[in-house]
Amino acid sequence: MADPHPIHVALRDVTKTFQSKLGSIDALGPVDLELRQGEFFAVVGPSGCGKSTLLDIMAALAPPSSGTVIFENRPIGASVPDGIGVVFQENACFPWLNVADNITFGLRRQPIEQTEIERRLQYALQLMGLNDFARAFPAQLSGGMRQRVCIARTLVMQPRLILLDEPFGALDQQTRLLMGDELLRIWRATNATVLLITHALDEAAMLADRVAVMSARPGRIMEVIETGWARDRDSRIVSAPEFGAITGRLWALLRTQSLQALRPDPA
Numbered sequence: 001m002a003d004p005h006p007i008h009v010a011l012r013d014v015t016k017t018f019q020s021k022l023g024s025i026d027a028l029g030p031v032d033l034e035l036r037q038g039e040f041f042a043v044v045g046p047s048g049c050g051k052s053t054l055l056d057i058m059a060a061l062a063p064p065s066s067g068t069v070i071f072e073n074r075p076i077g078a079s080v081p082d083g084i085g086v087v088f089q090e091n092a093c094f095p096w097l098n099v100a101d102n103i104t105f106g107l108r109r110q111p112i113e114q115t116e117i118e119r120r121l122q123y124a125l126q127l128m129g130l131n132d133f134a135r136a137f138p139a140q141l142s143g144g145m146r147q148r149v150c151i152a153r154t155l156v157m158q159p160r161l162i163l164l165d166e167p168f169g170a171l172d173q174q175t176r177l178l179m180g181d182e183l184l185r186i187w188r189a190t191n192a193t194v195l196l197i198t199h200a201l202d203e204a205a206m207l208a209d210r211v212a213v214m215s216a217r218p219g220r221i222m223e224v225i226e227t228g229w230a231r232d233r234d235s236r237i238v239s240a241p242e243f244g245a246i247t248g249r250l251w252a253l254l255r256t257q258s259l260q261a262l263r264p265d266p267a
């Protein structure tokens with residue numbers, strides 16, 4: 001019988017060491033991690049533990065120093081594989097392009113017919129609630145809406161794995177929760193596998209099926225917690241009693257690591 005939850009992406013013994021004028025910095029790992037097809041996975045960890053480095057390696061934006069990333073049963077090479085979409089915190093809309101042109105920017109560089117581009121644009125505008133803003137320019141939008149444009153731009157490429165690095169970090173708390181709801185809707189609608197890097201424990205606890213807690217640098221996976229939420233959850237679960245238990249557990253794990261990151265051992 002086919003595995004109902006096949007492994008979509010796997011990290012095997014992945015490490016990263018940066019060389020700089022100050023010497024070498026062991027930033028990450030070794031990390032072993034498996035994301036199941038279609039799951040929502042979050043990663044939390046103390047500041048500077050290597051979360052962004054982990055995401056960059058998964059997106060093939062930086063090579064690992066050792067180890068392998070396997071995506072859809074193939075090792076990731078030097079270029080971003082087809083099927084992986086990335087969203088960063090700093091929303092990088094082109095200010096001179098309107099929302100529709102920002103969203104279709106990458107698509108128009110692909111051999112894709114205009115009718116298909118238009119179809120994907122309309123779908124993304126609809127999913128992200130941007131229908132009324134297709135002709136607006138980024139300067140006319142709020143920070144939350146600009147970030148929705150960035151997510152829509154990734155969505156139209158129809159990624160099967162979506163990597164998000166602190167996508168809502170610059171937004172206020174209410175907007176973050178509502179964007180979380182949108183992300184959950186996208187996840188359900190697309191069946192993509194999602195990996196979310198976040199500082200916010202409540203965001204991780206609300207959105208993810210599983211949350212990995214990383215150690216202080218060089219970041220390793222200390223523990224992976226299953227949240228147990230139903231697939232059709234939304235931000236209202238923040239008032240559920242289990243929610244407090246999950247964030248409490250995450251904080252208990254993270255607290256020691258964060259203290260260590262703030263005051264590393266002199267040894």
Ligand SMILES: Nc1ncnc2c1ncn2[C@@H]1O[C@H](COP(=O)(O)OP(=O)(O)OP(=O)(O)O)[C@@H](O)[C@H]1O
Pocket residue numbers: 018019020025026027045046047048049050051052053054217
């Ligand atoms: N290009 C680079 N050259 C040298 N050191 C780097 C480079 N990129 C990251 N580092 C170092 O690697 C470590 C991990 O950085 P990374 O940005 O991955 O951490 P992070 O967990 O995402 O941090 P934060 O939570 O503060 O965003 C840090 O000590 C950082 O200074």
